[in-house]
Amino acid sequence: MAAVSGFIKYSMFIFNFIFWVCGCIILGVSIYARVSKHGQEIINEDTSGVNVFAAVNLLIAVGTIIMVLGFLGCCGAMKESRCMLLLFFIVLLLIAILQIVAGILGIVYKSKFEESFKKNFQEQVKTLVQDGADYEIFKNDLDKFQKEFKCCGLIDGAADWGKNFDKYSASCECTNTTNTDDICVRYMGKLVYKETCGNYIINFLKKNLIIVAGVAFGVTVIEILGLVFSMVLYCQIGRK
Known part of the structure; x- marks a missing residue:
């Protein structure tokens, strides 16, 4: 036994x-x-x-x-x-x-996941060019995100803000930056961040994929x- x-x-x-x-x-x-x-x-x-x-x-x-x-x-x-x-x-x-x-x-559908992210970003961009209280929360959240991570817009940069650019462009403007030529671009007479927030999110996920x-x-x-x-x-x- x-x-x-x-x-x-x-x-x-x-x-x-x-x-x-x-x-x-x-x-x-x-x-x-x-x-x-x-x-x-x-x-x-x-x-x-x-x-x-x-x-x-x-x-x-x-x-x-x-x-x-x-x-x-x-x-x-x-x-x-x-x-x-x-x-x-x-x-x-x-x-x-x-x-x-x-x-x-x-691993197999990695590219499709990225496409899905970009498609979702495109849907969100539509809210940026509209006015009204229903869109204020999303706009304010993105405004904070831009300021925190030094990015602008979701897909096409500052152009994503459309007619609301002047209203929310403060968080897009390059401030306290030495290498402005590398991370900034001029748009409508203002110096704004070159990288889009959509690309920042995707790159962040890619960088942390190894850790995951x-x-x-x-x-x-x-x-x-x-x-x-x-x-x-x-x-x-x-x-x-």
Whole structure:
């Protein structure tokens, strides 16, 4: 009768206990933000609150999955339950497969994602040439973005502002810049930033793609270790 490895058993328990605690924290904070009066006030401060609610709901789902997965791993290891370990293995395997598929799709459809971004920018540009209170929030947000990241417009630079350029051009103007020839261009008698905010966002995503890929790779390695440990423990319990 083979003995169950104590190293694998307690490694599984410690790892999944930390996993479970992280899931509880994510779930608790997300639910608080979703139902508390203070959280509602923060979300409702912006008209984009619908998107914030969607993000909070996603975090609730993620927290729940992590918490359940950690529970299965902890109890499966300590109780030496083959059923729980098998469920843990299956759920973790499905998550790993989804991550791999998402990574492959991201590589294959990278150019299409960029086109989708640009198409969305084109739709947003239409709001810049219109007047009215309905468009003030978006215009003000872009105004702040331009000032913070030294960019102008979304696609065609300052021209995207259309007839509202004079009204919102202050955040586009080059200020406190030494290399004006490199990052600035003249438009309607004013020196404005050459780079568009659309290009800035796309370039930012490209630059951070390596970091995202590295984190995803690290998570995948941890998941593979979890799969190996759970299956080894499952087999040892069966032999025992």
